[in-house]
Amino acid sequence: MMSAIVAAYGPFDETLGQRMLDRIQHRGPDGRGVKRVGAAWIGSHHLAVMDPGATPPPLAAPDAGLWLVGDGVIYNHRRIRAALDGTAFMTGSDLEAALRLFARDGVAAFARLWGTFALAVAGEAGEFAVARDVLGIAPLYWARRGDTTLFASEMKAFDEDWREFVEPFPPGHAWTPSGGLVADPAAISTAPVLLQSRAADEEPPAWVFDAVRETLIRAVEETLDASKPVGILLSGGVDSSIIAAIAARLAAKRGLTLPSFSVGLAGSRDLAAAKLVAEHVGTTHHELTYTAEEAVDLLPTIIGELESFDPKLVHSAVPHHLVAALAAEQVTVVLAGEGADELYAGYSHFGRHTDGAALHGELLDTLDGMHAGGLQRVDRVAGAHGLEPRLPFLDLDVVELAMALPPEWKLISEQRPAKWLLRRAFDGWLPDEVLWRRKEQFGEGTGMNDVLGEHFSAVPKADEATPDELRAAAPELDPPLRTAEELAYYRIFSDALPGINAQRTVGRFVEA
Incomplete structure (x- = not known):
C-alpha cells in the first residue's frame, strides 16, 4: 500500500503527530489511524490496495501486544504466511505478514522481507523498531532532538522547528532505541559473480537473455497483484x-486490457513513441498534451510536492506530475520503468567507461543514491495524486541478477548501444524503432528540458535570478548552485519547506 506514516519515540505531544499526518494525508485517502503504546506513538493515512476491506492501520497483533504502520508492499507475504503456519491472521494485508514475522523474530524479521517498505512497529512490552527497504524505494525521514526521535514519509510532515534536524533515514537499515541503527545484510551484489571466465567481447549464452527476460516477467506479474485498478505510465x-x-501480455491471459498513460508537448517524441507502443502491445491508451506556459506555471506546486530543486529532477517531475494526474482519474496502482538505466548502464555518462570494474562501481553508487533522485520523484509525485507506484525493474531478484552479470556486457560501444543486453532479451516484443530508440531523459523526450532551459535563459524577470544574485547565493550549498534556473528552483523549495536543511536532505545530480 502507498501510505503516509508518522512515528515517534520518546516524549511526544500527540497533537504534533496529528499535524504531521495532516500535511501528508494526500498519500493515503482510505483511512487514518493512530496509536500510543508506552513511549511510542504511530500513525498512518493509508491507501488500501492489497486488502481494501481492512480496517485502517495501525495493524494489530493483540496476542503479541504489537502494532504496525507501514508504507509499501511486501511481495513475499504469502511465503511468510506459509512459514508462519498456525498463526491466526486477522487481515489479508501484506503488512500483517511483516508484523507477525516481527512478533516471532524481532528486528531480524526485516532482513527477510522482500519488497518496498518503510515500517514502524510499537509494542506493549516496550518494543519499538523502524526499518526501510534496501533500495530506499519507500520514503522515510527522521529527526532526533533531545530524547525524542520522529519519523515521517515526507519532509513536509515535520513542524518547522524540527526541520533543521531532518535527514533521510538510510535505506537497508533498522533502528531501535536500544540498538540504534542496524544494517541489513547487503542485498545487492558488490561484485559480479556470473560467467567470470568469459571474454568481454564474447556473445552471452542464450540462457542469459532468457534469465533476464523471465526474471522481469515474474516481477511484473507480482506487481499486477492488486485489488484496485492497475495502469501503466508509458513514457515511450x-x-x-x-x-x-x-x-x-499477462493481463490478456486473464482476459483484461490495461490502460496506459502518456503526456508531452504537442509533437513530442515521447507521445509518438508511446502511442506506437500502445497500439503494438494492446493497451487502452490515454494521452495529454500541455503547453510550455502550463508547465512553467506548475513549477511551485511541483517543487513543493517533489521536495527537491535539482534541475534534472524538476525537468522530469513536470511531465510525471501531469501523467500521474491523468492516471489517477482511472487507476490506483501504476507500473513504471524506473531502475533499468541503473542496472544496465542506460545513461549517456556511463559511456565514458572502457573498464567493466569501473562501470560496475559507478552502477552500485548510482543504485545507492536512487532513493534521493529518481525514486524520490516517483514516490512524491505518485503520492501527491493518491497513486501507488510499482517498479518491476527494482524487484530484488531483477536487481541481483543484473548486478551479477559481467559488467563488460554493459559497456557502451558502436556495436553495443546502451542497455543492449536488456533490449536483446526482449527482441520481438516491441517495434524496432522503440526497442532500439536512443535513451532520452523523461524531461528530454517530453520537451521539458528545452521549455525550462529556454525560460530561464531568457532575460531575467522580476521574480527570477539575476547573474549577480546567482554569484551571491551560489556558495550557500556544496556543490555551489550552478545556474539561475537552479537558484530559482532553490528559492521555490525554500519557500515551500522553510527550515529544511537542503545540504543534508536534497540529492543533486553532479556530472563527474
Whole structure:
C-alpha cells in the first residue's frame, strides 16, 4: 500500500503527530489511524490496495501486544504466511505478514522481507523498531532532538522547528532505541559473480537473455497483484515500453486490457513513441498534451510536492506530475520503468567507461543514491495524486541478477548501444524503432528540458535570478548552485519547506 506514516519515540505531544499526518494525508485517502503504546506513538493515512476491506492501520497483533504502520508492499507475504503456519491472521494485508514475522523474530524479521517498505512497529512490552527497504524505494525521514526521535514519509510532515534536524533515514537499515541503527545484510551484489571466465567481447549464452527476460516477467506479474485498478505510465522510452509489453501480455491471459498513460508537448517524441507502443502491445491508451506556459506555471506546486530543486529532477517531475494526474482519474496502482538505466548502464555518462570494474562501481553508487533522485520523484509525485507506484525493474531478484552479470556486457560501444543486453532479451516484443530508440531523459523526450532551459535563459524577470544574485547565493550549498534556473528552483523549495536543511536532505545530480 502507498501510505503516509508518522512515528515517534520518546516524549511526544500527540497533537504534533496529528499535524504531521495532516500535511501528508494526500498519500493515503482510505483511512487514518493512530496509536500510543508506552513511549511510542504511530500513525498512518493509508491507501488500501492489497486488502481494501481492512480496517485502517495501525495493524494489530493483540496476542503479541504489537502494532504496525507501514508504507509499501511486501511481495513475499504469502511465503511468510506459509512459514508462519498456525498463526491466526486477522487481515489479508501484506503488512500483517511483516508484523507477525516481527512478533516471532524481532528486528531480524526485516532482513527477510522482500519488497518496498518503510515500517514502524510499537509494542506493549516496550518494543519499538523502524526499518526501510534496501533500495530506499519507500520514503522515510527522521529527526532526533533531545530524547525524542520522529519519523515521517515526507519532509513536509515535520513542524518547522524540527526541520533543521531532518535527514533521510538510510535505506537497508533498522533502528531501535536500544540498538540504534542496524544494517541489513547487503542485498545487492558488490561484485559480479556470473560467467567470470568469459571474454568481454564474447556473445552471452542464450540462457542469459532468457534469465533476464523471465526474471522481469515474474516481477511484473507480482506487481499486477492488486485489488484496485492497475495502469501503466508509458513514457515511450524502452524501459516503460518493455514493462507495458509484459503487463499487457499477462493481463490478456486473464482476459483484461490495461490502460496506459502518456503526456508531452504537442509533437513530442515521447507521445509518438508511446502511442506506437500502445497500439503494438494492446493497451487502452490515454494521452495529454500541455503547453510550455502550463508547465512553467506548475513549477511551485511541483517543487513543493517533489521536495527537491535539482534541475534534472524538476525537468522530469513536470511531465510525471501531469501523467500521474491523468492516471489517477482511472487507476490506483501504476507500473513504471524506473531502475533499468541503473542496472544496465542506460545513461549517456556511463559511456565514458572502457573498464567493466569501473562501470560496475559507478552502477552500485548510482543504485545507492536512487532513493534521493529518481525514486524520490516517483514516490512524491505518485503520492501527491493518491497513486501507488510499482517498479518491476527494482524487484530484488531483477536487481541481483543484473548486478551479477559481467559488467563488460554493459559497456557502451558502436556495436553495443546502451542497455543492449536488456533490449536483446526482449527482441520481438516491441517495434524496432522503440526497442532500439536512443535513451532520452523523461524531461528530454517530453520537451521539458528545452521549455525550462529556454525560460530561464531568457532575460531575467522580476521574480527570477539575476547573474549577480546567482554569484551571491551560489556558495550557500556544496556543490555551489550552478545556474539561475537552479537558484530559482532553490528559492521555490525554500519557500515551500522553510527550515529544511537542503545540504543534508536534497540529492543533486553532479556530472563527474
